[in-house]
Amino acid sequence: MAQMNMLHAINEALSIAMTADERMVIFGEDVGHFGGVFRATSGLQEQFGRDRCFNTPLTEQGIAGFANGLASYGMTAVAEIQFADYIFPAFDQIVNESAKFRYRSGNQFDVGGLTFRTPYGGGIAGGHYHSQSPEAYFTQTPGLKVVIPRNPEQAKGLLLASIRDPNPVIFFEPKRLYRASVGEVPAGDYVIELGKAQVIKQGSDITVLAWGAQMEIVEKACERAEKEGISCEIIDLRTIAPWDVETIAKSVTKTGRLLINHEAPLTGGFAGEIAATIQQECFLSLESPISRVCGLDTPYPLVHEKEYMPDELKTFEAIKATVSF
Amino acid sequence: MSNAPLTNETVHRVSFLDKASLHIPILRILQADGTTYENAVLPVIDKALAEKIFDTCVFTRVLDERMLGAQRQGRISFYMTCTGEEASIIGSTAALDKDDVILAQYREHASLRYRGFTTEQFMNQMFSNEKDLGKGRQMPIHYGSRELNYQTISSPLATQIPQATGVAYGMKLQGKRNVAICYFGEGAASEGDFHAGLNMAAVLKSPTIFFCRNNGYAISTPTEEQFAGNGIASRGVGYGMHTIRVDGNDMLAVLAATQQARAHALEFNAPVLIEAMTYRLGAHSSSDDPSGYRSKEEEAKWQKHDPVKRFKLWMINKDWLTEADEAKLFERYREEVLAAVKVAEKLPVPKLDEIIEDVLDKPTPALRKQLKELKEHIAKYPKAYPKSAGRL
Ligand SMILES: Cc1ncc(C[n+]2csc(CCOP(=O)(O)OP(=O)(O)O)c2C)c(N)n1
Numbered sequence: 001m002a003q004m005n006m007l008h009a010i011n012e013a014l015s016i017a018m019t020a021d022e023r024m025v026i027f028g029e030d031v032g033h034f035g036g037v038f039r040a041t042s043g044l045q046e047q048f049g050r051d052r053c054f055n056t057p058l059t060e061q062g063i064a065g066f067a068n069g070l071a072s073y074g075m076t077a078v079a080e081i082q083f084a085d086y087i088f089p090a091f092d093q094i095v096n097e098s099a100k101f102r103y104r105s106g107n108q109f110d111v112g113g114l115t116f117r118t119p120y121g122g123g124i125a126g127g128h129y130h131s132q133s134p135e136a137y138f139t140q141t142p143g144l145k146v147v148i149p150r151n152p153e154q155a156k157g158l159l160l161a162s163i164r165d166p167n168p169v170i171f172f173e174p175k176r177l178y179r180a181s182v183g184e185v186p187a188g189d190y191v192i193e194l195g196k197a198q199v200i201k202q203g204s205d206i207t208v209l210a211w212g213a214q215m216e217i218v219e220k221a222c223e224r225a226e227k228e229g230i231s232c233e234i235i236d237l238r239t240i241a242p243w244d245v246e247t248i249a250k251s252v253t254k255t256g257r258l259l260i261n262h263e264a265p266l267t268g269g270f271a272g273e274i275a276a277t278i279q280q281e282c283f284l285s286l287e288s289p290i291s292r293v294c295g296l297d298t299p300y301p302l303v304h305e306k307e308y309m310p311d312e313l314k315t316f317e318a319i320k321a322t323v324s325f
Numbered sequence: 326m327s328n329a330p331l332t333n334e335t336v337h338r339v340s341f342l343d344k345a346s347l348h349i350p351i352l353r354i355l356q357a358d359g360t361t362y363e364n365a366v367l368p369v370i371d372k373a374l375a376e377k378i379f380d381t382c383v384f385t386r387v388l389d390e391r392m393l394g395a396q397r398q399g400r401i402s403f404y405m406t407c408t409g410e411e412a413s414i415i416g417s418t419a420a421l422d423k424d425d426v427i428l429a430q431y432r433e434h435a436s437l438r439y440r441g442f443t444t445e446q447f448m449n450q451m452f453s454n455e456k457d458l459g460k461g462r463q464m465p466i467h468y469g470s471r472e473l474n475y476q477t478i479s480s481p482l483a484t485q486i487p488q489a490t491g492v493a494y495g496m497k498l499q500g501k502r503n504v505a506i507c508y509f510g511e512g513a514a515s516e517g518d519f520h521a522g523l524n525m526a527a528v529l530k531s532p533t534i535f536f537c538r539n540n541g542y543a544i545s546t547p548t549e550e551q552f553a554g555n556g557i558a559s560r561g562v563g564y565g566m567h568t569i570r571v572d573g574n575d576m577l578a579v580l581a582a583t584q585q586a587r588a589h590a591l592e593f594n595a596p597v598l599i600e601a602m603t604y605r606l607g608a609h610s611s612s613d614d615p616s617g618y619r620s621k622e623e624e625a626k627w628q629k630h631d632p633v634k635r636f637k638l639w640m641i642n643k644d645w646l647t648e649a650d651e652a653k654l655f656e657r658y659r660e661e662v663l664a665a666v667k668v669a670e671k672l673p674v675p676k677l678d679e680i681i682e683d684v685l686d687k688p689t690p691a692l693r694k695q696l697k698e699l700k701e702h703i704a705k706y707p708k709a710y711p712k713s714a715g716r717l
Binding site for chain 2: 032059088089127129307310313
């Protein structure tokens with residue numbers, strides 16, 4: 001075990017994966033010698049050479065299409081999209097091609113060796129082009145896995161699992177936590193199974209569910225609630241698609257209440273999907289309506305970022321309201 | 326005439342074309358000492374225009390220097406300079422009519438200044454205060470002004486390129502004698518939008534000027550890792566448009582090329598591509614440190630090609646400027662910028678109510694409900710939301 005920040009953990013995961021798999025290549029804008037604008041790929045070009053870690057021209061559409069081709073030819077492709085906000089020029093290649101390669105060819109071809117890594121989320125005074133949480137757009141596309149880690153230990157294990165998963169994965173990295181989140185990370189190679197939520201704290205009055213950078217926020221909100229005598233069960237969804245219905249349903253059956261928190265706008269956000277499913281699975285156990293604390297239905301604002309965010313206080317209030325419904 | 330052969334010549338053994346087959350000269354008018362080349366054909370320029378150009382150069386240098394400083398002091402969150410690229414940016418804008426629409430990338434604040442954006446307006450945007458025309462929604466340097474025909478900057482690269490094609494096509498249909506100009510870096514020219522925008526402009530005959538600032542780097546990526554062909558100019562030719570490569574550190578060359586590009590675009594309803602060869606002297610942005618990817622020697626070499634200095638020497642040679650005039654101008658703008666910073670940083674942020682405006686033409690009922698709940702929440706915890714709480 002060693003203390004490290006999330007960027008370091010990601011870098012370590014990439015290095016381990018490349019060492020173990022000589023067909024793995026890693027590429028994107030500025031990822032080569034410079035090591036990426038956030039430095040997640042630092043040192044990899046020195047370690048593995050320019051053929052396996054390189055800068056691409058500035059074209060997300062090109063990066064994704066190239067990654068699809070590479071992966072369809074049996075390579076392990078790890079592509080970086082510099083900011084999740086800039087994944088949209090690659091949208092067609094990802095949702096129409098990566099996601100459907102296997103299905104449309106009757107499993108003759110697949111791009112299972114493909115992983116997109118991309119920093120997402122707000123809280124860094126980035127305005128609407130450096131802050132978006134676009135996970136929901138991808139969850140409506142069958143054929144993709146969507147993964148979001150909450151801390152360095154999770155980032156390393158989930159990224160290694162994503163790279164080795166035989167399906168295309170979009171791995172969203174909470175950029176607000178890149179340097180801010182520091183923790184113990186197991187040494188060496190390990191994976192955390194995809195598709196499994198993690199109960200990080202047991203409780204009896206309400207289930208509080210989130211993912212990625214919002215985990216920190218819901219944990220703080222739950223601490224406040226505990227002081228008022230409310231017992232919270234906290235769950236990190238970790239894999240957003242396909243998501244772990246069983247673990248959430250089991251928890252809500254026990255607590256009778258559910259609050260879901262995400263940073264993306266409320267309308268059409270993934271919380272809506274979870275609420276609908278859990279309402280069906282747990283109807284007879286529910287003691288209050290399922291609550292959502294999310295971003296506003298506006299683009300991500302700059303000066304009013306603090307007001308926009310589904311923060312600790314808003315979550316705390318919603319927990320109280322749900323428990324005393 | 327569709328499918329007419331493009332060349333009549335036939336050959337009978339395989340012979341490939343390569344990037345050297347395309348001979349692209351570079352237009353240069355001004356020499357390093359401020360004299361012009363012997364056979365050079367000068368742009369249309371008089372003393373008043375030269376003074377306006379130089380004034381914009383000085384303002385921009387001061388703004389860049391001061392605001393980078395302000396960013397380092399934590400007074401603004403982000404900044405980008407155009408140091409080293411002033412001739413490309415100002416020389417091209419100076420060739421335009423005020424009703425020509427500018428669609429910029431982000432490093433072209435000098436164009437906006439040339440059009441008359443005031444020092445206060447720059448500050449209001451950078452400090453996201455209640456007077457920011459963009460209502461405090463975007464990061465510093467994402468300016469825009471309807472009045473000055475300068476469309477608001479969007480961070481996703483290259484999106485403005487096909488948009489410029491559309492703007493110019495609209496001008497054509499409305500019978501305007503105007504063009505749209507769009508600026509972009511050689512990095513952005515790798516995006517799909519670049520290819521789509523150029524192809525559409527050429528095919529649809531849209532009077533657009535595509536202005537590429539080829540400044541050597543896209544963040545850390547040097548041009549050798551960006552393209553393998555004959556620069557960006559070769560692509561203009563490939564898409565079938567008039568194309569020129571200019572020395573982007575030569576104010577007169579950029580001005581001359583853009584004046585003629587504009588005339589051509591209007592006369593033939595045709596797009597033109599200009600590739601300005603220049604160098605990004607500063608860091609990519611205030612979040613970047615170029616020492617990680619390029620040498621001090623390389624930067625020093627380009628310092629010698631300072632475009633503002635070259636133009637200044639030309640003006641001095643013509644007796645249109647003295648060193649003392651220049652010093653005075655710098656002094657005046659340093660004071661002006663400093664004073665404007667002090668005012669702008671004290672103004673309050675936009676009111677919270679504006680957060681739900683302009684999502685659609687009118688806020689939806691759902692949004693109004695969200696705002697109401699947000700305000701109730703803030704009223705309950707005023708200390709946690711200091712920017713808005715006092716102004717609910
Ligand atoms: C679609 C998209 N991808 C990535 C980025 C991140 N980014 C911002 S500026 C930049 C480099 C742009 O280089 P270039 O176009 O050459 O312009 P320069 O900065 O050199 O003026 C990158 C990669 C972005 N803003 N938009």
